[in-house]
Amino acid sequence: MAFVDSVEDYDAFAAEYNALFEDFDGWTRTQYQILLELLLELAAARRVLDCACGTGAQTRGLARHGHEVTTTDASAAMVRETANLLRNDGLEAATAQCRWESLPVQLTARFDVVSCCGNALAHSPGLEALQRNVDAMAAVLDSAGALLVDSRNWERMLDTRPRHEVLPQGTYAGERLVPIYTFDWVDWEIRNPLEILFLCLEPETPRHRSYRFSFYPFRRETLRAVLRSAGLEIAREYDSPDRERYAIVAHRVL
């Protein structure tokens, strides 16, 4: 059975990733709101690690509000995009290319909050990799630190197995685009292929380009068990209003 991760796929996709968002700044603000409650609760929280930065949705929100942010991603191209966007906005964060499993070795700092958001964990190729990756995130938490992870509601997705998901159209780099996700559902915890296709409506005649990814859907109960095995205690869970996504906050057990 093929277990491949999506790091090279994201290297190829980095320059267009933000075309998925009708309003990337709005997405950044929403992501910060999700983190805010946690940051307020951990009043002394200073050091935050965003370990799946992508193009910086969570990082930019954090940096804009004055947090001391370290931001990493396995994809060098995604880290570069984040660094460019931070620079353009006059914001600061320490950036590094780092895979999840390398976090405890590559980073010497320990963090009050570690964020792994934007449905990133489902790129862990299988359950063993998922456990290894969450263990590594837990290992870079300070003694009273908290890990925030989020996920799509895979139970709902695998129940209904939608073939396509059409995102709102927007304009990106001068093109009128409709982003379309095409799923090819297989099963739980094994490789499920995903194609992200941009249908380009303007300025020329309609054409398209596409990117391919792999993801490994897990049940919410499985993620809870993985967090507990990593020595974390689940503090809180959130569901998005449409119940399409959820987030879990887990603390290090003292």
Ligand SMILES: C[S@@+](CC[C@H](N)C(=O)[O-])C[C@H]1O[C@@H](n2cnc3c(N)ncnc32)[C@H](O)[C@@H]1O
């Ligand atoms: C769906 S994007 C989420 C990005 C961002 N957090 C957001 O909300 O837009 C998933 C990210 O996880 C990263 N990623 C995938 N596998 C990884 C791994 N093994 N270690 C670190 N990052 C990884 C990808 O490169 C990609 O940038």
